[in-house]
Amino acid sequence: MEDMNVADVVGDYREVRINYYDGSSRTVLVTDIETPIPDGRLIVSRTDPAGIITHVNDSFVDMSGFEHQELIGAPHYILRHPDMPAAAFEDLWQTLVVEGKKWHGYVKNLRKDGGYYWVYATVIANIRNNEVVGFTSVRRKPSRKKVVEAEVLYRTLV
Amino acid sequence: MTYHFTVSPDFNPSYLSGWFIFNTWLQRQTGEAFHLELYNDFESQRQAIAEDKVDLIYANSYDASVLVRDKGFMPVACPAGKSDEAVIVLPQDSPIQSVEALPPGLRISSTNDPDVNMMCMIMLEPADLNRDNTTSKTCDTYILVAKDLIQGHADAGFFLQETFDKLSKVVKSQLRPLVRSQIQVIHHVLLLGPSLLQMHQELQRALIAMNDSPAGQSLLESLNFSAWESVEPEDTEFMIDLMDTLET
């Protein structure tokens, strides 16, 4: 994936190089500006078995700051924030694929403009005729207390 | 042979006669005998489903999972442009202005509508509220939930948005919606049981065409629907996956 574009970023930013699991890497530009999820919304996406986005709802588009067409076909790590420890996503894939179970967790996501938003995410496998055909994730607004706990924990893991 | 048709107990009682008219339409359309069996609560309807006493059902998203994945039901259609959304309502004079300001010990009044209760509990999460630090009382109808709020017996009420919005002006003037869900993908769906799958195509076609005749339009009106929209198996599978992610 391409590096983030300075022209898209709002506010003071720092540059971080991220190495992804698939061997690729890119430079992301991150700011300290948080966008809270509006109350009552659910942010929904689906991927193929490899984690490539196939479907997003309007709330997903709004919160990510990307255009719909930029998201479809992109790897889900397009939202990966450098403050998120790799261990969290290793646990996600381990739980989903190896153990065949639902995964829950608190995730800090990166916006196109360099800002971030915290979510409580659940991911499950989509099973049709005994085969995993993709994954669905639904994210909702976490409490402040849970966000602070996650921030403290993740700082010890990155 | 008489087939059994039932409607999710959370339907709005104002449209009761509409479902009887629908049942008559169904018989005329398919040439089969259908009996409309209405259950008073989810418990007794689930019992009937478990005993395979249901052949056709207008089901809520919560029950769709068991019906489709365990019982072999197939989706046919859903009301066009109508999704199930929930709203948390306060007494008009409550000092609370945001979800985050809701305190532990909150007294909740609700019905036993499972998807509304689930959506509302999710909307309380940003305040760190859950079943353990709130108390809840279950009412038979939404009107009784409104009464609890107005009479000070509850601090917050859970409603289906459609029902809340249709409450009388006098009742609504004493209440205040705090937060409304915007989920958009959860809806009721008409599901056909394994004994009737052979009529799937014909029924789906007739439902979608209902909107084309004056008689059909008046039937739709009596159900408070604008039209029926076809639902494909994958649409329902998606909704079930989504409901799965929301259950804790």
Ligand SMILES: Cc1cc2nc3c(=O)[nH]c(=O)nc-3n(C[C@H](O)[C@H](O)[C@H](O)COP(=O)(O)O)c2cc1C
């Ligand atoms: C359905 C689904 C949703 C996901 N949602 C997110 C997300 O919101 N944010 C995120 O950083 N990673 C998400 N991931 C995980 C990414 O695929 C990826 O594992 C992660 O961003 C870390 O990147 P890496 O695995 O390349 O190191 C999701 C994965 C799946 C299957």
